[in-house]
Amino acid sequence: xxxxxxxxxxxxxxxxxxxxxxxxxxxxxxxxxxxxxxxxxxxxxxxxxxxxxxxxxxxxxxxxxxxxxxxxxxxxxxxxxxxxxxxxxxxxxxxxxxxxxxxxxxxxxxxxxxxxxxxxxxxxxxxxxxxxxxxxxxxxxxxxxxxxxxxxxxxxxxxxxxxxx
Amino acid sequence: xxxxxxxxxxxxxxxxxxxxxxxxxxxxxxxxxxxxxxxxxxxxxxxxxxxxxxxxxxxxxxxxxxxxxxxxxxxxxxxxxxxxxxxxxxxxxxxxxxxxxxxxxxxxxxxxxxxxxxxxxxxxxxxxxxxxxxxxxxxxxxxxxxxxxxxxxxxxxxxxxxxxxxxxxxxxxxxxxxxxxxxxxxxxxxxxxxxxxxxxxxxxxxxxxxxxxxxxxxxxxxxxxxxxxxxxxxxxxxxxxxxxxxxxxxxxxxxxxxxxxxxxxxxxxxxxxxxxx
Numbered sequence: 139x140x141x142x143x144x145x146x147x148x149x150x151x152x153x154x155x156x157x158x159x160x161x162x163x164x165x166x167x168x169x170x171x172x173x174x175x176x177x178x179x180x181x182x183x184x185x186x187x188x189x190x191x192x193x194x195x196x197x198x199x200x201x202x203x204x205x206x207x208x209x210x211x212x213x214x215x216x217x218x219x220x221x222x223x224x225x226x227x228x229x230x231x232x233x234x235x236x237x238x239x240x241x242x243x244x245x246x247x248x249x250x251x252x253x254x255x256x257x258x259x260x261x262x263x264x265x266x267x268x269x270x271x272x273x274x275x276x277x278x279x280x281x282x283x284x285x286x287x288x289x290x291x292x293x294x295x296x297x298x299x300x301x302x303x
Numbered sequence: 304x305x306x307x308x309x310x311x312x313x314x315x316x317x318x319x320x321x322x323x324x325x326x327x328x329x330x331x332x333x334x335x336x337x338x339x340x341x342x343x344x345x346x347x348x349x350x351x352x353x354x355x356x357x358x359x360x361x362x363x364x365x366x367x368x369x370x371x372x373x374x375x376x377x378x379x380x381x382x383x384x385x386x387x388x389x390x391x392x393x394x395x396x397x398x399x400x401x402x403x404x405x406x407x408x409x410x411x412x413x414x415x416x417x418x419x420x421x422x423x424x425x426x427x428x429x430x431x432x433x434x435x436x437x438x439x440x441x442x443x444x445x446x447x448x449x450x451x452x453x454x455x456x457x458x459x460x461x462x463x464x465x466x467x468x469x470x471x472x473x474x475x476x477x478x479x480x481x482x483x484x485x486x487x488x489x490x491x492x493x494x495x496x497x498x499x500x501x502x503x504x505x506x507x508x509x510x511x512x513x514x515x516x517x518x519x520x521x522x523x524x525x526x527x528x529x530x531x532x533x534x535x536x537x538x539x540x541x542x543x544x545x546x547x548x549x550x551x552x553x554x555x556x557x558x559x560x561x562x563x564x565x566x567x568x569x570x571x572x573x574x575x576x577x578x579x580x
Contacts, residue, residue, distance in 0.1 A: 159360040187316040195323040202330075203345055209338035210330030217323045224316070256331055 146181055146189070150197060153177045169275070171283040172246070174201070178216060179223045179245050180290065183233070187224030194220030208260050215252035222248045235291050239284055246280035247272070399447040400556055409521065411558040412436055414444075417461070425551070426469035426492065427452075432559055433460040441519050441564040446557050449525035449548035450474070450513060454559065462559075467526075468492040468551055476526050477514035478505050478543070484514050487526065487545065495527070496542045498535060505543045507531055518565035 153173045182190035198216030254268040414432035419425045444451045456463035474487040481504045485497030509529045515522025527547040
């Protein structure tokens with residue numbers, strides 16, 4: 139248990155490093171993949187709700203501290219996204235790759251909706267602009283990140299099938 | 304108390320969610336100063352090691368970028384250095400030519416070589432000076448290191464120069480020390496010699512200059528040095544091999560000595576008396 143926690147923490151630290159150092163190089167028209175949500179999603183799927191909630195909270199908090207946003211905004215968003223993805227964890231149900239992809243995109247929407255709702259409540263931004271941003275930015279970001287998720291999802295499926303055989 | 308713990312364990316997922324959501328909402332609802340204080344607390348306690356690692360990664364990324372930038376700069380500077388070296392070499396050559404211009408009492412026209420005879424042992428060159436620059440047929444051409452050849456054909460802006468290395472070329476030379484005079488000959492364009500009498504005091508290392516005979520080259524222009532002496536078929540003569548001072552493979556800037564051939568006045572005189580050539 140402790141070993142697995144340490145491994146996940148190390149993975150997240152590496153993801154934060156990659157997200158801030160290497161990922162900006164992959165940006166296409168300003169859209170960057172979000173490795174942190176991707177990892178949080180896999181963590182939630184593999185281990186369930188509780189680790190995803192706490193790790194999501196701390197990852198979001200780190201993002202809040204290192205970016206000029208409202209403190210607690212990303213923490214809340216990542217917590218809820220981790221909770222959402224954790225509902226569909228492997229211990230509860232068997233997931234096929236297509237459903238995993240859809241779930242990942244939905245996790246992005248859950249995360250971003252939370253972010254925008256907090257922003258709406260705190261700063262009073264226009265709800266129309268928030269909705270437009272949600273469709274324009276979130277969808278592309280989710281799809282771009284999905285590209286990075288394809289390999290691990292397929293590998294995982296292949297690995298699971300091999301074990302079952 | 305017992306039932307509270309049991310409730311928390313039973314609904315641990317939702318309790319965790321509730322705890323983190325409430326904590327997040329508490330942070331969100333705080334004033335700006337409070338948020339800054341909270342952020343400072345988390346930064347100094349939990350996230351400092353993370354920040355350190357992220358900073359290190361950023362530093363490494365910057366190093367890579369700097370490395371790329373420096374590589375580009377190295378290439379750019381190499382090109383500039385090459386251009387400067389070329390200019391320095393040209394400057395050196397031009398200074399040498401300037402010395403020549405000051406040393407000779409003749410009127411000199413500076414020219415540049417614009418084409419070589421394409422054959423393997425090229426025998427002629429084309430220079431960028433012609434009639435409009437005052438250049439005439441049979442004018443001698445010299446370089447920084449000595450005699451190059453003579454103008455054999457003149458066009459308006461170009462001239463054809465027959466080089467000393469052309470086997471058809473005949474130049475009268477004099478060994479400076481012994482005052483021996485001979486005709487510079489070559490069979491292949493690389494090895495040059497003069498035939499001189501066996502008793503002449505000609506030794507390797509002696510300097511050969513133009514003799515002034517023949518009417519084209521003025522006397523005293525450097526041709527080369529004697530490299531060796533060998534016997535010829537005729538026992539009365541020997542061959543003095545001459546290493547030319549000019550390097551025909553690296554001639555770029557030259558001078559044309561604006562000196563008409565010495566026989567031209569005789570030609571005019573013959574013309575005036577109606578001498579039939």
